[in-house]
Amino acid sequence: MAIENQNSLDLTAAADLDPPRAAYVHVPFCRHRCGYCNFSVLAGRDDLVDAYLSALQVELSQLGQPRVVDTLFIGGGTPTHFDGHALTRFLTLVRDWFPRSDQATEFSVEANPNDITPAKLDVLKAFGVDRISLGVQSFDADKLKTLERTHSPDEARTAIQLAAETIGNVSIDLIFATPEETPAAWRRDLRDAVALPLSHLSTYGLTFEKGTSFWNRLRKSDLAPIVEEDQLEMFRDAISIPAAAGLKHYEVSNHALPGRQCHHNMAYWRGVGWYAAGPGAASFVDGRRAVNHRSTTTYIKRLLQGKSPIAESEQLTNEQLIRERVAFGLRMLDGIDLRDVGPLEVVDRLLNAKFQMLIEIGMLKRTGSQVALTPQGLFVSDSVVSEIL
Ligand code: SF4
Incomplete structure (x- = not known):
C-alpha cells in the first residue's frame, strides 16, 4: 500500500490505497419495518424488486470490469426476502461483477429467520454463499414482540439449525438493553444462543435513532431505555458468556470461534477499502468515500435515467x-x-x-x-x- 511505503507523508494530500478486496451489496427490501430500524429499507414494496435489480445492474456495470474480491457481504434489509427468481437474478449479477479470488475467505448473506427454507439455502449454497448472518435478536417471545420482529423463538432455532446443516458457518445478531429487559433475561438469551451451532455472534445494545418509531415513542415516554448500570452488566455478560462457550470476544460487538471472525468487516475496521452497491451503500475506493442515495426510489430513478446514484463523496486526506x-x-x-x-x-x-x-x-x-x-x-x-x- 503506497501509504506504508513512504518515510514522510504530506498529511494534507489525498490518501492513496490499493484496490479493494472486499465488496458490499445492499438489498433494501423487508417484509416489515422494525421500530428501531434506521437502515435504508422499504417494507411492503416488492413491486420495486425488478426495478431495483435493473438499477443495480446499471450501477455494477459502472465498475467497468468485474472486480475480483476476497470477501463479499450481502446485507440489508433482508436479502433472503427475494423470491427464488429474484434471488437467482440478484446472485447472478453479484457473481458476475464480484468474482471471488482463489484466496476468497468469505461470502456472507444476511437473512431473517422467517425466510430460511431448505430451497433458499440450496440456491445460496449453489452460488457459493458460505456464511449466513441471521437477524435473530432474541429467543424471548415478548422481547421479539417489543422489537417488532416477525419471527418466533422456535423459527429462529430452526433457521439456525437448517443454515448450520446446509451452509455450515452461521452468525447471529442479538440485541440487548431492550425496554424492560432485565440482565437475567439477557443472560438467558446469551445462554440460548451459545447452545446452538453458531460460529459467530454479534451483540448490539439497542439505540434509539432519530427518524425511527422507537425514537418518537421515547420522546412521548411510551418507551424507556433501561438504566445504565444494567446496560453495563449486560455488556459484561455479552463478553463472559460467549467466551465460556469458546466464542472469543475479538471486536467491541463481536465474538467468534477460532478462525471464524468476520473477515469482511475486518476490511472496514482496518480501513483498507471496499466496493459497495445498492441504496445507502458506502464505498471506500482509492481513498474516496462515496455514499449512495438512501431512498430506494431515488436510487432506482437516478440509475435508470443514466445518472449517478452517489449522494455525497469525499476524498480523505x-x-x-x-x-x-x-x-x-x-x-x-x-x-x-x-x-x-x-x-x-x-x-x-x-x-x-x-x-x-x-x-x-x-x-x-x-x-x-x-x-x-x-x-x-x-x-x-x-x-x-x-x-x-
Ligand atoms: S428486518 Fe432488519 S433491516 Fe429489516 S426492518 Fe427489521 S431491523 Fe431493519
Missing part, C-alpha cells in the same frame, strides 16, 4: 485516513500495529499526544508500535473513537 484506521482499528480487541496504519513517525507525530492522554487515564495500552484498548477503554470505546477522530 492522509491525516483523515490515519485517524480513521487508528480509531476503527482499536475496535478490535487485539488492537493495531501502528506500522500497518502508516509510517510510524508520521502516526506518532499526529497522534502521540492523544495516545499519551488516553494511556494516562487508563483507556489505552501501548507496547512499541502495538496499541489496544484496555478493559476500561472497551466500555467507553465510542468516546475513545471520537477522541482520535
Whole structure:
C-alpha cells in the first residue's frame, strides 16, 4: 500500500490505497419495518424488486470490469426476502461483477429467520454463499414482540439449525438493553444462543435513532431505555458468556470461534477499502468515500435515467485516513500495529499526544508500535473513537 511505503507523508494530500478486496451489496427490501430500524429499507414494496435489480445492474456495470474480491457481504434489509427468481437474478449479477479470488475467505448473506427454507439455502449454497448472518435478536417471545420482529423463538432455532446443516458457518445478531429487559433475561438469551451451532455472534445494545418509531415513542415516554448500570452488566455478560462457550470476544460487538471472525468487516475496521452497491451503500475506493442515495426510489430513478446514484463523496486526506484506521482499528480487541496504519513517525507525530492522554487515564495500552484498548477503554470505546477522530 503506497501509504506504508513512504518515510514522510504530506498529511494534507489525498490518501492513496490499493484496490479493494472486499465488496458490499445492499438489498433494501423487508417484509416489515422494525421500530428501531434506521437502515435504508422499504417494507411492503416488492413491486420495486425488478426495478431495483435493473438499477443495480446499471450501477455494477459502472465498475467497468468485474472486480475480483476476497470477501463479499450481502446485507440489508433482508436479502433472503427475494423470491427464488429474484434471488437467482440478484446472485447472478453479484457473481458476475464480484468474482471471488482463489484466496476468497468469505461470502456472507444476511437473512431473517422467517425466510430460511431448505430451497433458499440450496440456491445460496449453489452460488457459493458460505456464511449466513441471521437477524435473530432474541429467543424471548415478548422481547421479539417489543422489537417488532416477525419471527418466533422456535423459527429462529430452526433457521439456525437448517443454515448450520446446509451452509455450515452461521452468525447471529442479538440485541440487548431492550425496554424492560432485565440482565437475567439477557443472560438467558446469551445462554440460548451459545447452545446452538453458531460460529459467530454479534451483540448490539439497542439505540434509539432519530427518524425511527422507537425514537418518537421515547420522546412521548411510551418507551424507556433501561438504566445504565444494567446496560453495563449486560455488556459484561455479552463478553463472559460467549467466551465460556469458546466464542472469543475479538471486536467491541463481536465474538467468534477460532478462525471464524468476520473477515469482511475486518476490511472496514482496518480501513483498507471496499466496493459497495445498492441504496445507502458506502464505498471506500482509492481513498474516496462515496455514499449512495438512501431512498430506494431515488436510487432506482437516478440509475435508470443514466445518472449517478452517489449522494455525497469525499476524498480523505492522509491525516483523515490515519485517524480513521487508528480509531476503527482499536475496535478490535487485539488492537493495531501502528506500522500497518502508516509510517510510524508520521502516526506518532499526529497522534502521540492523544495516545499519551488516553494511556494516562487508563483507556489505552501501548507496547512499541502495538496499541489496544484496555478493559476500561472497551466500555467507553465510542468516546475513545471520537477522541482520535
Ligand atoms: S428486518 Fe432488519 S433491516 Fe429489516 S426492518 Fe427489521 S431491523 Fe431493519
